[in-house]
Amino acid sequence: MTDRFHIKLAGGNVAFDCASDDTLLRGGLRQGLGLAYECNVGACGSCKFDLVDGEVDDLFPAAPGLKPKERERGKRLACQCVPRSDCTIKIRSGEEYVSDHVPRKMQARLIAKRALTHDISEFSFATGEAAQFLPGQYALLRLEGIGQARAYSMSNLANADGTWQFIIRKVPAGIVSNALFDTLQVGSELELDGPYGIAYLRPQIPRPIVCIAGGSGLAPVLSIIRGTRDAGGLRGIPQLLYGGRGPGDIPDIAAMLSVSGVEAGIHPVVSMPELAPVAAWSGDVGFVHEFVPKKLGQPLTAYEYYLAGPPPMIEACVRMLVAEHNVPSTQIHFDRFF
Numbered sequence: 001m002t003d004r005f006h007i008k009l010a011g012g013n014v015a016f017d018c019a020s021d022d023t024l025l026r027g028g029l030r031q032g033l034g035l036a037y038e039c040n041v042g043a044c045g046s047c048k049f050d051l052v053d054g055e056v057d058d059l060f061p062a063a064p065g066l067k068p069k070e071r072e073r074g075k076r077l078a079c080q081c082v083p084r085s086d087c088t089i090k091i092r093s094g095e096e097y098v099s100d101h102v103p104r105k106m107q108a109r110l111i112a113k114r115a116l117t118h119d120i121s122e123f124s125f126a127t128g129e130a131a132q133f134l135p136g137q138y139a140l141l142r143l144e145g146i147g148q149a150r151a152y153s154m155s156n157l158a159n160a161d162g163t164w165q166f167i168i169r170k171v172p173a174g175i176v177s178n179a180l181f182d183t184l185q186v187g188s189e190l191e192l193d194g195p196y197g198i199a200y201l202r203p204q205i206p207r208p209i210v211c212i213a214g215g216s217g218l219a220p221v222l223s224i225i226r227g228t229r230d231a232g233g234l235r236g237i238p239q240l241l242y243g244g245r246g247p248g249d250i251p252d253i254a255a256m257l258s259v260s261g262v263e264a265g266i267h268p269v270v271s272m273p274e275l276a277p278v279a280a281w282s283g284d285v286g287f288v289h290e291f292v293p294k295k296l297g298q299p300l301t302a303y304e305y306y307l308a309g310p311p312p313m314i315e316a317c318v319r320m321l322v323a324e325h326n327v328p329s330t331q332i333h334f335d336r337f338f
Helices: 024-030 068-072 175-182 215-230 253-259 288-295 311-325
Strands: 004-009 015-019 048-053 056-058 075-077 081-083 087-091 104-115 120-127 138-142 150-153 163-169 189-196 209-214 239-244 265-270 304-308
Touching: 004 024, 015 024, 024 081, 024 087, 056 075, 120 189, 120 215, 138 163, 150 163, 150 215, 163 175, 163 215, 209 215, 209 288, 209 311, 215 239, 215 253, 215 304, 239 288, 253 265, 265 288, 288 311, 304 311
Parallel strands: 004 087, 209 239, 209 304, 239 265
Antiparallel strands: 004 015, 048 075, 048 087, 056 081, 104 120, 104 189, 120 163, 138 150, 138 189
């Protein structure tokens, strides 16, 4: 039987119960608390905390989200620690971390898989309950026999049928992605835990939307663009700038959106046109962030931005938007997976 422990937040009267097989972060989020986080896999450091009292097990002592000096001072990551007793912790929190949908663990069955490029595929799963999430959020997928869970963003929209779709890139050294591509067959099951993420569509903000993505970062921005169809108050057609190394890395985004009945301005960019498998590339060449000022008709401060993709791309985009064009950071949304 799974034990449950009482976790108290230092400096107040807030507390929650956490199962011994759940992390402190997810245990708190499941009970509607706004504990600070982003990536959920030990990479970003947003959920760092101090253990004031009690005992925990650290599942990932070498997680890159903490610097060596932070570890020396006793800092830990709530997304990588499970309780071994009642605890008191000191952790940052805020309303911005409270999701409309409390994350849940579910069994999910693979119902379809189709290739989009040479190393990116769309995976469709079905659960026994409605798929509830906000456009742009992600879930954790855990396969039997593989201890680590991996975060992947949904590319579809919430639905009563319980369908969860993910656009996943096969990473050469990726344990989970390789298992998904090479081992998981239609009909196979895995654990789906979600939704998570703070870079979701803000339909209450009337500024026109610009999405900037690369690689499997296409998934959350597709969900966001699809979500604009039913979101009132958004001005203009969403713009999507998508970057890849070569032409073979660019999927048919227009076809994917047309199935959903959504219109968007699509601007593919490649950094290495010489990788064209057959015909020469006639489109834009360079890094995707370089084309943002060239493709938009208004000053960059007039837009709301959603970013998803490799960390260097995210960093370059944020630097360009904030330092070069004075875009307020509050208008830029992304989950850090560094």
